[in-house]
Amino acid sequence: MYATDPDELQAARAQLVTYSARLLDDGLAVGSAGNMSVRVGDVMAITPSGIGYSDMQPADVCLVTPAGTELTDEDGRGNRETPSTETPMHLAIYAATGAQAVVHTHSPEVIALSASRDELPAIHYQITGLGGPVRVAPYVRFGSDGLAAAAVEALDGRQAVILRNHGAVTYGRDLAQAYDRALLLEWLARTYRLALCYGEPSILSAEALDEVAAEAKRRRYGERRQP
Numbered sequence: 001m002y003a004t005d006p007d008e009l010q011a012a013r014a015q016l017v018t019y020s021a022r023l024l025d026d027g028l029a030v031g032s033a034g035n036m037s038v039r040v041g042d043v044m045a046i047t048p049s050g051i052g053y054s055d056m057q058p059a060d061v062c063l064v065t066p067a068g069t070e071l072t073d074e075d076g077r078g079n080r081e082t083p084s085t086e087t088p089m090h091l092a093i094y095a096a097t098g099a100q101a102v103v104h105t106h107s108p109e110v111i112a113l114s115a116s117r118d119e120l121p122a123i124h125y126q127i128t129g130l131g132g133p134v135r136v137a138p139y140v141r142f143g144s145d146g147l148a149a150a151a152v153e154a155l156d157g158r159q160a161v162i163l164r165n166h167g168a169v170t171y172g173r174d175l176a177q178a179y180d181r182a183l184l185l186e187w188l189a190r191t192y193r194l195a196l197c198y199g200e201p202s203i204l205s206a207e208a209l210d211e212v213a214a215e216a217k218r219r220r221y222g223e224r225r226q227p
């Protein structure tokens with residue numbers, strides 16, 4: 001028996017459909033590529049495999065246990081669709097991090113970068129929102145446990161990873177934050193590519209990034225203390 005609030009579950013399914021449509025609108029994926037998930041209580045709600053985002057309904061969103069078993073839904077019917085092929089990667093990220101939502105994109109800027117670089121460097125201080133320079137994980141076939149392991153390893157200390165010749169993954173405390181991070185990552189990759197047009201760009205040092213992270217933390221702390 002898995003503790004899952006039915007209302008929370010329905011909200012998560014609807015939210016996943018809404019954000020999946022945004023994935024296309026924002027140019028982060030085409031067709032049915034990419035996938036996303038939300039942790040709801042003890043289970044993971046994840047987008048189905050092979051359904052175009054424009055056709056997806058909340059009831060198509062699948063439920064999977066932390067062990068990777070498909071859950072029967074509240075009416076005992078089970079998932080009506082097949083969970084995303086990247087279910088092992090999503091589960092591995094929940095197991096290894098404090099993620100409450102995971103977004104996987106096939107966005108062009110990060111894919112282009114992944115084919116020729118080992119890391120997205122700190123071209124802009126906002127990269128601290130992803131934990132620092134973003135690593136490119138080695139290429140492993142889609143849907144494999146090997147890809148899940150490579151993604152988790154490259155996520156160490158980060159909230160984003162780029163998958164070589166494949167795409168990117170971000171996570172957050174909720175779907176909105178994970179999705180915003182996917183947009184930020186794509187923007188940073190584009191900005192880096194533009195900077196390369198001028199020659200060798202200036203990259204922020206680890207000390208400069210530490211200073212930014214400390215200041216951001218201080219300001220958030222100050223806001224919380226305000227009535």
Ligand SMILES: [Zn+2]
Nearest residue numbers: 034142166167
């Ligand atoms: Zn993919």
